[in-house]
Amino acid sequence: MRRPTARALAGVPALIAAAVVTPLAAPFPAAADSVVIGGYEVRAEESPWVVALASPDRFGPTRGGQFCGGVVVAPTTVMTAAHCLSTAVLGKDAASVRDLQIIAGRSELAGDGGQEVPVRKTWITPKYDPVTNSADMALLTLAEALPADHVLPVASEGDPAYEVGTAATVYGWGDTRGDGSYASSLRAARVSVLPDGTCASAYPGGRTSRYQRSTMLCAGDPQGGHDACQGDSGGPLIAGGRLIGLVSWGSGCGRPDGPGVYTRVSAVAPPLAGAAS
Ligand code: ARG
DSSP, X not given: OOXXXXXXXXXXXXXXXXXXXOGGGTTOOOOTTOSSBTOEEOOGGGSTTEEEEEOHHHHOSTTTTEEEEEEEXXXXXXXXXXXXXXXXXXXXXXXXXXXXXXXXXXXXXXXXXXXXXXXXXXXXXXXXXXXXXXXXXXXXXXXXXXXXXXXXXXXXXXXXXXXXXXXXXXXXXXXXXXXXXXXSBOEEEEEEEOOHHHHHHHOBSTTSOBOOTTTEEEEEOTTSSOBOOXXXXXXXXXXXXXXXXXXXXXXXXXXXTXXXXXXXXXXXXXXXXXXXX
């Protein structure tokens, strides 16, 4: 920036300068310190149920090949979003991605901590509708069992954690600003369960996607600024120590008018053999 310009701006009272310089920024309060949007750093060692889904062949080795999130729901089972396994994401059928793996217990994707476990089998719920993203849930069977303390219990129908206003936390290595700034370390953001009506009016269908309360869950920050974003998909939304949702979709990231839409796991998950209770 040329010095005279900088000087001139410095003389403008801060409030006016902000209004002049960042009018478009107001609806997108996603700040520099976001994660997931508006988040904080967490240690994967302390949140061992969060895993990264990775394919270094397809996504490159820099961030361990991470492209989605997932959550350990039984020692050999990871739950994720069905759309993470689509050919649009993987470039081919999930079964033919030879190096599909999960990374557990590694905060820094570039590091070599934690455990890489190959995925032996993928299963997408037959309820999944790729057009509407309804029932966006898949299960991955791991080639080796993870320790039992990695397993997160899944909420069942009627769980009070689904009540509007419940505080919840979303985890992921996704975009922290909505501009392709992917996080290198695991982050979390605090959101709350929002009324179905909020997402139903934000996403009425037609030109936007349609929110379906039977298979989806609405969560976010009514003021904006705290949300999941691209790359967080499949990662967990947790309340009361239980898995209540999976990051699925939304309009932009961290926008007050674009709440996060999550998979309602209580409605979509099958009974999980060997899961913690
Ligand atoms: N579809 C995105 C993914 O594949 C997740 C987007 C979530 N967006 C949001 N605003 N909560 O990573």
